[in-house]
Amino acid sequence: xxxMRPEENLRSGTAECSGAGTLTVGTPDGGLRVSDAVSAxxxxxxxxxxxxHIPERESGDEHEYLECEKRWVFMVLMMVGGFxxxxxxxxRGGVFCNAQTANIVLLGLALGHGxxxxxxxxxxxxxxxxxxTYVSEYIALPIKRLxxxxxxxxxxxxxxxxxxxxxxxxxxxxxxxxxxxxxFICSMQYNTFRQAQSIxxxxxxCTNHVRQIGIALCKSLRxxxxxxxxxxxxxxxxxxxxxxxxxxxxxxxxxxFLGKAMFFTLIPLSVILAFLLHAxxxxxxxxxxxxxxxx
Numbered sequence: 001x002x003x004m005r006p007e008e009n010l011r012s013g014t015a016e017c018s019g020a021g022t023l024t025v026g027t028p029d030g031g032l033r034v035s036d037a038v039s040a041x042x043x044x045x046x047x048x049x050x051x052x053h054i055p056e057r058e059s060g061d062e063h064e065y066l067e068c069e070k071r072w073v074f075m076v077l078m079m080v081g082g083f084x085x086x087x088x089x090x091x092r093g094g095v096f097c098n099a100q101t102a103n104i105v106l107l108g109l110a111l112g113h114g115x116x117x118x119x120x121x122x123x124x125x126x127x128x129x130x131x132x133t134y135v136s137e138y139i140a141l142p143i144k145r146l147x148x149x150x151x152x153x154x155x156x157x158x159x160x161x162x163x164x165x166x167x168x169x170x171x172x173x174x175x176x177x178x179x180x181x182x183x184f185i186c187s188m189q190y191n192t193f194r195q196a197q198s199i200x201x202x203x204x205x206c207t208n209h210v211r212q213i214g215i216a217l218c219k220s221l222r223x224x225x226x227x228x229x230x231x232x233x234x235x236x237x238x239x240x241x242x243x244x245x246x247x248x249x250x251x252x253x254x255x256x257f258l259g260k261a262m263f264f265t266l267i268p269l270s271v272i273l274a275f276l277l278h279a280x281x282x283x284x285x286x287x288x289x290x291x292x293x294x295x
Contacts, residue, residue, distance in 0.1 A: 067275055079268060084204070085247055087262060098186045104122075162185045163263070212232070249264070
Protein backbone atom coordinates (compact mmCIF):
# COMPACT_ATOMS: atom_id res chain seq x y z
CA UNK A 1 0.00 0.00 0.00
CA UNK A 2 1.35 3.40 -0.98
CA UNK A 3 2.11 5.75 1.90
CA MET A 4 0.33 9.07 2.00
CA ARG A 5 2.21 12.14 0.93
CA PRO A 6 2.68 14.85 3.60
CA GLU A 7 0.29 17.13 1.70
CA GLU A 8 -2.47 14.53 1.75
CA ASN A 9 -1.77 13.54 5.33
CA LEU A 10 -1.90 17.11 6.59
CA ARG A 11 -5.34 17.67 5.08
CA SER A 12 -6.54 14.77 7.14
CA GLY A 13 -5.00 16.21 10.29
CA THR A 14 -1.28 15.42 10.52
CA ALA A 15 1.88 15.09 8.45
CA GLU A 16 5.33 13.70 9.05
CA CYS A 17 8.59 15.31 7.99
CA SER A 18 10.29 12.37 6.35
CA GLY A 19 13.73 13.91 6.13
CA ALA A 20 15.89 17.01 6.23
CA GLY A 21 15.36 19.84 3.80
CA THR A 22 12.54 22.22 3.05
CA LEU A 23 9.15 20.57 2.74
CA THR A 24 6.01 22.08 1.28
CA VAL A 25 2.84 20.89 2.94
CA GLY A 26 -0.64 21.73 1.77
CA THR A 27 -3.48 23.29 3.67
CA PRO A 28 -7.00 24.04 2.43
CA ASP A 29 -5.88 27.65 1.94
CA GLY A 30 -2.63 26.92 0.13
CA GLY A 31 0.82 25.72 1.13
CA LEU A 32 3.28 26.16 3.97
CA ARG A 33 7.04 25.77 3.67
CA VAL A 34 8.56 23.87 6.57
CA SER A 35 12.26 24.61 6.90
CA ASP A 36 14.97 22.10 7.48
CA ALA A 37 15.04 23.24 11.10
CA VAL A 38 12.24 20.75 11.60
CA SER A 39 13.77 17.39 12.38
CA ALA A 40 12.87 14.17 10.67
CA UNK A 41 9.90 12.48 12.23
CA UNK A 42 8.45 15.69 13.63
CA UNK A 43 4.67 15.60 13.80
CA UNK A 44 2.90 18.47 12.08
CA UNK A 45 -0.69 19.03 13.06
CA UNK A 46 -3.39 21.25 11.63
CA UNK A 47 -5.34 23.24 14.20
CA UNK A 48 -9.09 23.98 13.86
CA UNK A 49 -8.34 27.51 12.66
CA UNK A 50 -6.29 26.10 9.77
CA UNK A 51 -2.95 27.02 11.33
CA UNK A 52 -0.16 24.49 11.38
CA HIS A 53 1.45 23.56 14.69
CA ILE A 54 5.01 22.23 14.60
CA PRO A 55 6.21 21.32 18.09
CA GLU A 56 9.77 22.08 19.08
CA ARG A 57 11.98 19.05 19.17
CA GLU A 58 15.24 18.52 20.98
CA SER A 59 17.25 15.37 20.64
CA GLY A 60 18.29 13.76 23.86
CA ASP A 61 21.07 11.86 22.11
CA GLU A 62 24.35 13.66 22.83
CA HIS A 63 26.08 11.61 20.12
CA GLU A 64 24.29 13.74 17.50
CA TYR A 65 26.34 16.73 18.62
CA LEU A 66 30.00 17.68 18.58
CA GLU A 67 31.87 17.92 21.87
CA CYS A 68 31.95 21.71 21.52
CA GLU A 69 28.13 21.72 21.46
CA LYS A 70 27.62 19.76 24.67
CA ARG A 71 25.64 21.52 27.38
CA TRP A 72 28.29 20.99 30.04
CA VAL A 73 30.76 22.97 27.90
CA PHE A 74 28.34 25.88 27.72
CA MET A 75 27.65 25.69 31.44
CA VAL A 76 31.36 25.93 32.23
CA LEU A 77 31.74 28.82 29.80
CA MET A 78 28.81 30.54 31.52
CA MET A 79 30.68 30.27 34.80
CA VAL A 80 33.79 31.77 33.19
CA GLY A 81 31.65 34.54 31.69
CA GLY A 82 30.23 35.27 35.13
CA PHE A 83 33.75 35.40 36.53
CA UNK A 84 34.74 37.97 33.88
CA UNK A 85 31.73 40.11 34.79
CA UNK A 86 32.42 39.95 38.51
CA UNK A 87 36.13 40.60 37.93
CA UNK A 88 35.75 43.83 35.97
CA UNK A 89 32.97 45.11 38.21
CA UNK A 90 34.78 44.31 41.46
CA UNK A 91 38.33 45.49 40.79
CA ARG A 92 38.52 46.90 37.26
CA GLY A 93 36.47 50.06 37.25
CA GLY A 94 33.00 48.94 38.37
CA VAL A 95 31.81 48.15 34.84
CA PHE A 96 30.35 45.09 33.14
CA CYS A 97 32.33 44.37 29.96
CA ASN A 98 30.66 41.17 28.74
CA ALA A 99 28.13 43.03 26.56
CA GLN A 100 27.79 46.46 24.96
CA THR A 101 24.30 47.74 25.79
CA ALA A 102 25.59 49.93 28.63
CA ASN A 103 28.34 51.42 26.45
CA ILE A 104 25.82 52.29 23.74
CA VAL A 105 23.61 53.99 26.36
CA LEU A 106 26.59 55.88 27.82
CA LEU A 107 27.65 56.90 24.31
CA GLY A 108 24.20 58.33 23.70
CA LEU A 109 24.17 60.14 27.05
CA ALA A 110 27.56 61.71 26.38
CA LEU A 111 26.48 62.83 22.92
CA GLY A 112 23.24 64.19 24.34
CA HIS A 113 25.17 66.27 26.88
CA GLY A 114 27.56 67.53 24.22
CA UNK A 115 30.54 65.72 25.79
CA UNK A 116 32.02 64.63 22.49
CA UNK A 117 35.49 63.67 23.72
CA UNK A 118 33.95 61.60 26.48
CA UNK A 119 31.64 60.01 23.93
CA UNK A 120 34.58 59.12 21.70
CA UNK A 121 36.04 56.94 24.47
CA UNK A 122 33.08 54.55 24.29
CA UNK A 123 33.98 53.78 20.70
CA UNK A 124 37.03 51.92 22.05
CA UNK A 125 35.20 49.14 23.98
CA UNK A 126 32.49 49.01 21.31
CA UNK A 127 35.17 48.71 18.64
CA UNK A 128 36.97 45.98 20.61
CA UNK A 129 33.75 44.00 20.83
CA UNK A 130 33.13 44.46 17.13
CA UNK A 131 36.68 43.38 16.35
CA UNK A 132 36.31 40.25 18.47
CA THR A 133 33.24 39.24 16.51
CA TYR A 134 34.94 39.94 13.19
CA VAL A 135 38.11 38.00 14.05
CA SER A 136 36.24 34.97 15.37
CA GLU A 137 34.02 34.92 12.28
CA TYR A 138 36.85 35.45 9.80
CA ILE A 139 39.40 33.03 11.20
CA ALA A 140 37.11 30.04 11.69
CA LEU A 141 37.08 28.97 8.03
CA PRO A 142 40.88 29.01 7.47
CA ILE A 143 41.33 27.01 10.69
CA LYS A 144 38.75 24.49 9.49
CA ARG A 145 40.62 24.02 6.19
CA LEU A 146 43.79 23.05 8.06
CA UNK A 147 42.08 19.88 9.38
CA UNK A 148 44.10 19.96 12.60
CA UNK A 149 41.74 21.16 15.32
CA UNK A 150 38.48 23.06 15.38
CA UNK A 151 38.31 26.82 15.76
CA UNK A 152 36.31 26.26 18.97
CA UNK A 153 39.30 24.42 20.45
CA UNK A 154 41.82 27.01 19.28
CA UNK A 155 39.64 29.75 20.75
CA UNK A 156 39.84 28.17 24.21
CA UNK A 157 43.64 28.28 23.92
CA UNK A 158 43.46 31.94 22.91
CA UNK A 159 41.10 32.67 25.80
CA UNK A 160 43.52 31.06 28.23
CA UNK A 161 46.33 33.28 26.91
CA UNK A 162 44.13 36.34 27.46
CA UNK A 163 43.37 35.13 30.99
CA UNK A 164 47.10 34.97 31.78
CA UNK A 165 47.61 38.49 30.39
CA UNK A 166 44.68 39.81 32.45
CA UNK A 167 46.04 38.17 35.60
CA UNK A 168 49.50 39.69 35.08
CA UNK A 169 48.36 43.25 34.46
CA UNK A 170 49.62 45.37 37.40
CA UNK A 171 47.02 46.70 39.81
CA UNK A 172 48.28 50.22 39.08
CA UNK A 173 47.58 49.93 35.35
CA UNK A 174 44.62 51.83 33.90
CA UNK A 175 41.40 49.84 34.26
CA UNK A 176 40.61 50.42 30.60
CA UNK A 177 43.31 47.94 29.52
CA UNK A 178 41.59 45.06 31.31
CA UNK A 179 38.17 46.25 30.23
CA UNK A 180 39.02 46.30 26.52
CA UNK A 181 40.67 42.86 26.72
CA UNK A 182 37.55 41.44 28.36
CA UNK A 183 35.38 43.17 25.71
CA PHE A 184 37.38 41.46 22.98
CA ILE A 185 37.52 37.95 24.44
CA CYS A 186 33.86 37.94 25.53
CA SER A 187 32.83 38.94 22.04
CA MET A 188 34.81 36.04 20.58
CA GLN A 189 33.36 33.56 23.08
CA TYR A 190 29.81 34.80 22.43
CA ASN A 191 30.20 34.45 18.67
CA THR A 192 32.01 31.10 18.75
CA PHE A 193 29.77 29.10 21.07
CA ARG A 194 26.22 29.62 19.80
CA GLN A 195 24.08 26.53 20.41
CA ALA A 196 24.15 23.93 23.17
CA GLN A 197 22.68 20.80 21.60
CA SER A 198 20.51 22.92 19.27
CA ILE A 199 19.42 25.36 22.00
CA UNK A 200 20.58 28.93 21.20
CA UNK A 201 22.83 30.17 23.98
CA UNK A 202 24.74 33.25 25.08
CA UNK A 203 27.67 32.36 27.32
CA UNK A 204 28.70 35.83 28.46
CA UNK A 205 25.44 37.44 29.64
CA CYS A 206 22.07 36.40 31.02
CA THR A 207 19.25 38.41 29.41
CA ASN A 208 18.36 35.80 26.81
CA HIS A 209 18.35 33.02 29.41
CA VAL A 210 15.84 34.94 31.53
CA ARG A 211 13.71 35.47 28.42
CA GLN A 212 13.89 31.80 27.45
CA ILE A 213 12.85 30.72 30.94
CA GLY A 214 9.74 32.90 30.64
CA ILE A 215 8.92 31.49 27.21
CA ALA A 216 9.43 27.89 28.30
CA LEU A 217 7.31 28.43 31.42
CA CYS A 218 4.47 29.87 29.35
CA LYS A 219 4.59 27.01 26.83
CA SER A 220 4.79 24.38 29.56
CA LEU A 221 1.53 25.73 31.02
CA ARG A 222 -0.10 26.02 27.60
CA UNK A 223 0.63 22.50 26.29
CA UNK A 224 -0.47 19.25 27.87
CA UNK A 225 2.72 17.44 26.89
CA UNK A 226 5.13 19.93 28.43
CA UNK A 227 8.20 17.80 29.09
CA UNK A 228 10.32 19.38 26.36
CA UNK A 229 9.49 22.89 27.55
CA UNK A 230 10.24 22.09 31.17
CA UNK A 231 13.49 20.47 30.08
CA UNK A 232 14.52 23.58 28.17
CA UNK A 233 13.52 25.82 31.09
CA UNK A 234 15.75 23.90 33.48
CA UNK A 235 18.64 24.07 31.01
CA UNK A 236 18.45 27.87 31.03
CA UNK A 237 18.05 27.95 34.81
CA UNK A 238 21.21 25.84 35.06
CA UNK A 239 23.06 28.30 32.83
CA UNK A 240 21.99 31.22 35.01
CA UNK A 241 23.13 29.42 38.15
CA UNK A 242 26.51 28.69 36.53
CA UNK A 243 26.91 32.37 35.64
CA UNK A 244 25.93 33.37 39.16
CA UNK A 245 28.47 30.94 40.62
CA UNK A 246 31.18 32.53 38.46
CA UNK A 247 30.31 36.01 39.73
CA UNK A 248 30.33 34.87 43.37
CA UNK A 249 33.68 33.12 42.92
CA UNK A 250 35.21 36.22 41.35
CA UNK A 251 34.07 38.41 44.23
CA UNK A 252 35.48 36.01 46.85
CA UNK A 253 38.77 35.38 45.05
CA UNK A 254 39.51 38.98 44.07
CA UNK A 255 39.22 39.96 47.73
CA UNK A 256 42.23 37.77 48.43
CA PHE A 257 44.22 37.63 45.20
CA LEU A 258 43.14 40.85 43.41
CA GLY A 259 43.96 40.57 39.69
CA LYS A 260 45.76 37.26 40.14
CA ALA A 261 42.36 35.73 40.86
CA MET A 262 41.92 35.52 37.08
CA PHE A 263 44.34 32.57 37.10
CA PHE A 264 41.60 30.44 38.66
CA THR A 265 39.60 30.52 35.41
CA LEU A 266 42.38 28.49 33.82
CA ILE A 267 41.08 25.45 35.74
CA PRO A 268 37.65 25.18 34.07
CA LEU A 269 39.07 26.31 30.73
CA SER A 270 41.72 23.59 30.92
CA VAL A 271 39.01 20.98 31.46
CA ILE A 272 37.16 22.19 28.36
CA LEU A 273 40.39 22.25 26.35
CA ALA A 274 41.27 18.68 27.33
CA PHE A 275 37.90 17.35 26.16
CA LEU A 276 37.89 19.38 22.94
CA LEU A 277 41.43 18.33 22.04
CA HIS A 278 40.57 14.69 22.69
CA ALA A 279 37.56 15.03 20.41
CA UNK A 280 39.51 16.78 17.64
CA UNK A 281 42.43 14.38 17.71
CA UNK A 282 40.59 11.13 18.47
CA UNK A 283 36.82 10.70 18.58
CA UNK A 284 35.89 13.43 16.06
CA UNK A 285 39.01 13.39 13.91
CA UNK A 286 37.11 12.19 10.85
CA UNK A 287 34.39 14.84 11.09
CA UNK A 288 36.45 18.00 11.49
CA UNK A 289 34.61 19.36 8.45
CA UNK A 290 31.32 19.19 10.30
CA UNK A 291 30.00 22.60 11.31
CA UNK A 292 28.52 23.12 14.79
CA UNK A 293 24.83 23.98 14.86
CA UNK A 294 24.09 27.68 14.67
CA UNK A 295 27.01 28.56 12.34
